[in-house]
Amino acid sequence: MRYAGELADYRRILVRATNWIGDAIMSLPALRAIRERYPEAHIAVLARPWVADLYAGETAASEVIPYEGRGIGAAWRVAEKLRARRFDAAILLQNAFDAALIAWLARIPSRIGYRRDGRGLLLTTAVRVPKPGELPRHERFYYLEMLRRAGLVDSLPTDAPIRLAKGDAARRRGEELYSSLGIQLPVLAVSPGAAFGTAKRWLPERFAEAAAALAGQAGATVVVFGSAAERELCGRVAADAAARGAAARNLAGRTTLTDYIALAAAAKLYLTNDSGAMHIASALGVPTVTVFGATDHTTTGPTGSLARIVREPVECSPCLLRECPIDHRCMTRVTAGRVVREGRELMGMDTRRKILDAAAARTLVEAGPTRLVSGYFDPLTAAHADRLAEIARAEPGRKLVVLVQPWEDALLDAVSRAELVAALRTVEAVVAGEEAQRLAGMVPEAAILHEERADEERRRQLVAHIRSRHEA
Incomplete structure (x- = not known):
């Protein structure tokens, strides 16, 4: 995902969560995009009690603030609490008038959300609602597009699956x-x-x-x-x-x-x-x-x-x-x-049981002979499968543990790539993203076979092949 250039340097951001489980799941990519754009910011999620626990394991959220009660009295009470927290910006994933009213009552300087439900005047950045056909059909792009139209990101991410953290x-x-x-x-x-x-x-x-x-x-x-x-x-x-x-x-x-x-x-x-x-x-x-x-x-x-x-x-x-x-x-x-x-x-x-966190993978490594292979695997191709099979044949008796590393140029997110690698029979276990980086710091560098440069070349060759076929 690419990010817009000149933006306000928000340090304290309030994200108003949606009210229903399904919508909350589908808006997770937007929450993570906010975190990626503001990696050092304190990001608080204001959520109804029945969805609040969904964010407990989310690293994109610094804290979760429960919003209890109904009516103008409840809105006023939560706004008073938020006012004392001195947030720089409120990003409203929820569509309701109530969400904008609370942000306005809390005197949050920047209030960003879709212009709908009669709340446009309460927003400082009132985003036009997409017309039918302007976006990919899946609802997650509705939330991401709001960030793009507000200037928080320049482009939408790839069509990667939505995954809960941890x-x-x-x-x-x-x-x-x-x-x-x-x-x-x-x-x-x-x-x-x-x-x-x-x-x-x-x-x-x-x-x-x-x-x-x-x-x-x-x-x-x-x-x-x-x-x-x-x-x-x-x-x-x-x-x-x-x-x-x-x-x-x-x-x-x-x-x-x-x-x-x-x-x-x-x-x-x-x-x-x-x-x-x-x-x-x-x-x-x-x-x-x-x-x-x-x-x-x-x-x-x-x-x-x-x-x-x-x-x-x-x-x-x-x-x-x-x-x-x-x-x-x-x-x-x-x-x-x-x-x-x-x-x-x-x-x-x-193949979920083959995808481990760093601690579990370290236990596996310490339990017996293993070979750690680190790379991007984006996208996973027959060349990757052949290379991993070659490594396994060269060291019989060693279990193959693959580290799927983060890559800003990746087409797929690390978890999606890990799921594909885990489907290979030659692979014993896979560690993805930040957990892969963490595991790499736990073991001697000599224990890791690095394939990152080879992966970059494989990707370059694949792109060149696709372009030549397209131009032919």
């Missing part, structure tokens, strides 16, 4: 939580609910049928998640799966957001509707199968190679309605078999 640590904690609950791993997670009406919900009996079939193949326990209001629905899915021979538990309404994130991270596979659960599971890199019907998978769908969409392309979909006025054909025509086929394929592609 997913590996969340997975390990989730495994501990499952153990404490007496739930046997592996886990096949299911979220049969969805907010804002029933139109987005696939049939609960088909969730149970698909979950039981996949759990039987994987030797997994079916665990059903949902809100407290969805406990009866989730109980029906768990009971139906159990009747079909699967071990099943219903945890609907029994987890905090922090615990849910950990439990979701430890799942082997996730089956869901278009929901906040879908966004969290996908952002954790969990293999996720989502049934779409009333909503548009191209605008709010999950991202990355471990996400699959199952939908029936009927003439009325996506209708974006909360309740189906006819026969719910977009969902009733999706069979359990289709979901099972996608789930089975995804379970075979799951």
Whole structure:
């Protein structure tokens, strides 16, 4: 991503988070772009309590400020607290009038956001809302475009998958939580609910049928998640799966957001509707199968190679309605078999356990003979696979640990590159981004085989080849 040249030197930035889990996930790239543009700034995220825990592991956020209560009284109280904090700028990812009002009441000098919901006069930088067709379809670009139009960045990033930070640590904690609950791993997670009406919900009996079939193949326990209001629905899915021979538990309404994130991270596979659960599971890199019907998978769908969409392309979909006025054909025509086929394929592609943080990788290195290979792997090509296989053959008995390094010219983010490298059979483990840099500082330099210059040349040759083919 490129950044605009002359900008205000903000030191204390308030970011107003969106109010719903899915929107919060889709706006994470924008939050990280703000952090990359202002690496030394104190960035506070103002968030509603039900999404606040989502930012707990995010290195882009210096702190999270909960915004509780409703109405003008609550807005006034939080504005008073913010006024004392003396923020230089407020960047409003949320669209509501309330977000701009609070920033104005807090006397924050620079107030940046989309000009909508009647709040334009409260903003110092009122950004024009994009017209249909002006942006890539996925909703994450809506938030990023606001930063671009405000002059905070010059260009949008590549179409990289959205990932939550510290997913590996969340997975390990989730495994501990499952153990404490007496739930046997592996886990096949299911979220049969969805907010804002029933139109987005696939049939609960088909969730149970698909979950039981996949759990039987994987030797997994079916665990059903949902809100407290969805406990009866989730109980029906768990009971139906159990009747079909699967071990099943219903945890609907029994987890905090922090615990849910950990439990979701430890799942082997996730089956869901278009929901906040879908966004969290996908952002954790969990293999996720989502049934779409009333909503548009191209605008709010999950991202990355471990996400699959199952939908029936009927003439009325996506209708974006909360309740189906006819026969719910977009969902009733999706069979359990289709979901099972996608789930089975995804379970075979799951390489998350090969992606380690620096501490875990160091333990692996100290446990026995290893060879560390450092490079960019952007994009991963057959030449990379051949080179890693050559290194492995030259040192039989050594486990290959690959360090995927940050690179400002990369087409893909480090985590996306790590996921692709982890799929190679010759690779034992992968460490990505800042964790790769951290591991490099923990081991002797002589233990690392550096491929960065060779990777730069591979990339140069690839670009030259593409250009020659284009010009031919």
